[in-house]
Amino acid sequence: xxxxxxxxxxxxxxxxxxxxxxxxxxxxxxxxxxxxxxxxxxxxxxxxxxxxxxxxxxxxxxxxxxxxxxxxxxxxxxxxxxxxxxxxxxxxxxxxxxxxxxxxxxxxxxxxxxxxxxxxxxxxxxxxxxxxxxxxxxxxxxxxxxxxxxxxxxxxxxxxxxxxxxxxxxxxxxxxxxxxxxxxxxxxxxxxxxxxxxxxxxxxxxxxxxxxxxxxxxxxxxxxxxxxxxxxxxxxxxxxxxxxxxxxxxxxxxxxxxxxxxxxxxxxxxxxxxx
Amino acid sequence: xxxxxxxxxxxxxxxxxxxxxxxxxxxxxxxxxxxxxxxxxxxxxxxxxxxx
Numbered sequence: 001x002x003x004x005x006x007x008x009x010x011x012x013x014x015x016x017x018x019x020x021x022x023x024x025x026x027x028x029x030x031x032x033x034x035x036x037x038x039x040x041x042x043x044x045x046x047x048x049x050x051x052x053x054x055x056x057x058x059x060x061x062x063x064x065x066x067x068x069x070x071x072x073x074x075x076x077x078x079x080x081x082x083x084x085x086x087x088x089x090x091x092x093x094x095x096x097x098x099x100x101x102x103x104x105x106x107x108x109x110x111x112x113x114x115x116x117x118x119x120x121x122x123x124x125x126x127x128x129x130x131x132x133x134x135x136x137x138x139x140x141x142x143x144x145x146x147x148x149x150x151x152x153x154x155x156x157x158x159x160x161x162x163x164x165x166x167x168x169x170x171x172x173x174x175x176x177x178x179x180x181x182x183x184x185x186x187x188x189x190x191x192x193x194x195x196x197x198x199x200x201x202x203x204x205x206x207x208x209x210x211x212x213x214x215x216x217x218x219x220x221x222x223x224x225x226x227x228x229x230x231x232x233x234x235x236x237x238x239x240x241x242x243x244x245x246x247x248x249x250x251x252x253x254x255x256x257x258x259x260x261x262x263x264x265x266x267x268x269x270x271x272x273x274x275x
Numbered sequence: 276x277x278x279x280x281x282x283x284x285x286x287x288x289x290x291x292x293x294x295x296x297x298x299x300x301x302x303x304x305x306x307x308x309x310x311x312x313x314x315x316x317x318x319x320x321x322x323x324x325x326x327x
Contacts, residue, residue: 010301014305038314040316049315097309242301243301248289
């Protein structure tokens with residue numbers, strides 16, 4: 001059987017084929033062709049869409065180009081969520097490529113944060129990593145690192161360098177055998193059918209008696225409808241990185257292997273497709 | 276917090292196998308027919324050491 005480290009590589013090198021189309025009401029000097037990209041699942045939209053902006057710049061006047069923002073079937077896409085999470089949450093079970101609409105006007109102030117430079121993405125990313133380490137190790141690992149290590153985590157993600165990133169990130173995944181896992185699991189559970197952006201609470205990887213907590217245990221506690229229903233019929237899919245792990249999968253293992261680079265396990269709970 | 280039963284080796288084999296298989300299927304589904312698409316990130320040697 002393949003090695004667990006292969007999972008880390010598969011997660012890192014996941015790509016989503018995406019078609020970018022300019023919104024019909026944008027003012028252009030001539031018709032704009034769609035633009036096609038393979039988006040890294042673990043990255044952020046505003047970090048990897050420079051080429052999209054440049055492509056549409058060719059047919060637009062500078063004065064008609066405000067801050068670029070992206071939308072999928074009426075939903076503004078949050079750049080501060082990882083790309084894989086956005087796809088799993090909003091576009092699972094749809095035909096590929098992922099059809100994203102590009103806007104340069106009418107920025108949706110209520111829905112999206114502005115992203116004026118890559119420094120904003122870096123600050124958000126590092127803030128998530130620090131929060132995750134507070135949950136896992138009381139922040140001791142990230143605080144003991146040097147500034148160049150923090151930079152290496154960010155540069156690894158920005159430049160798609162798996163080895164560079166994991167040379168440092170492995171330290172954030174360590175724990176003592178006696179403890180049996182992290183202090184708490186950094187996780188967020190998302191659903192499209194709620195006004196609440198996500199569920200995040202304290203949850204340990206093992207019980208007080210030392211028993212392993214599984215993905216099913218977490219969901220039973222945080223979102224029972226995702227694992228049980230009155231009629232026994234499966235109503236939701238629980239998706240991480242485009243796959244549905246078995247509910248028996250230990251949470252600690254998932255946290256070590258299926259967390260995004262921000263060190264959070266981003267879990268999408270989506271209604272089962274009806275067709 | 277809820278209790279879970281001890282996980283048996285057979286169960287461990289099952290969930291691990293299922294994750295490997297699903298990741299492999301995901302790669303086929305999401306990448307196999309789209310290799311001609313442009314990569315969003317160029318693979319180049321970045322002199323990050325000089326920046327930090």
